Amino acid sequence: MNLFKKHILWLASMTLFSYSVHAHEQANSLGAAASAVDMFAISCSDGTDKMFFSILANKASSGYIPVSATLIGDSTFTTTSNNGKVSHDVEVSTKSGVLVMISKTKAEKVNYAMTYHCQTNGGEHTETDLSPLQNQ
């Protein structure tokens, strides 16, 4: 195999490798009640040092309303999406994962999407699972 073909093969394998460890996404919706709360458990496999999380709330029927995600682990962090903008990326130190609580303030249904992944301190993505615990 000549050098050019070897480079192409290497590039293809790197592309596939990158594709297989891209961040995870999960879309859901919060019901019309102002007090509606969704909850998820994000689990990270052995070797994990940290987790990244962000949320994007879609436009509701009356316009954009703030949607907050509270990440509960050894420490607690909250990040909010509003006006069509992705929330700031939360970095959480964790070995095993966190509980995520999604809430809002307005009595109106809103769709949202979460982006998350677990990784080592070296940047290598680790296995990440999401389990729904409460869907309102």
Add this chain to the structure above:
Amino acid sequence: MKKILLSLFILTCVGYEPMSFAENSGLKTLGNMMNRVDSYKVSCPTGTTQLDFQLLDATANPETALLPQLLNAVLKKGKQSSEITQVVSASSQELTLSGGNGTYNLMLDTMTGTNLNIKTAQSYTVQYHCYNSEDGDVNTKLSNGLKAGVDSAIKTIKNKAKATLSFNCAKNAKLKELGNTEKLYIKLTNKTSPQQTSPFLTGVVYKMSSQSAISATDFMGDDNYGDKVSLKSGAGDYSIVIATTATDTIQDNAKSYSFQYSCMNAAKAEQAATLSTLEDN
């Protein structure tokens, strides 16, 4: 008679269930800092099948209410002007101006008074009557397409904006003396959905070891605990997180609260519980 009373007494004793008294956290506070939570651990002994939980938002300070969105409205005709009226979301107000025949202007703005932190455009409708001296309609339709007594199509206005609607109450010669407009009546309806006026508290009860969780909510303004929730995850340590939904930094978001909790066994009897504070903000 005595036998009957004795029987009733015995039956009552057999069927009697002692009241279950929940443990109470006592009055707690969650500070004004955004995105902060309080957290606790409840340890339930062997035999526990579930943890019951109720939350009370004991905040009394009305300053925690969010400012509403509103429209500023005034009717003008020449040098005449009505009083400025503010119409908050999900409400209607009436404006009148006795200016006779001619063109009136309804002037709206969202420059001041409205909560500019809420970026949602406001929506509204208008209804008009050009009334004569007997409160009868001088005309049934205007050149702007509006029909007397009928709400207009929904219109919108963004923050820091102005809008003017004109109403030409022209003389109706067919009605002779009653064809002169005495006053313009406007009903302005703010169709904007109101924001939740106050941040409220949410309590999350969870057990990571069993990946189970449940939430409870309470709104301020009364002395009643919110609905009871039960997390059926057996004995061991349960975690409780108390969070506020506040996202607006221009107000005082501090909260006072308390919660009730019970470690219950299969017979629905309360077990001894231990409460620890993990995070106090």
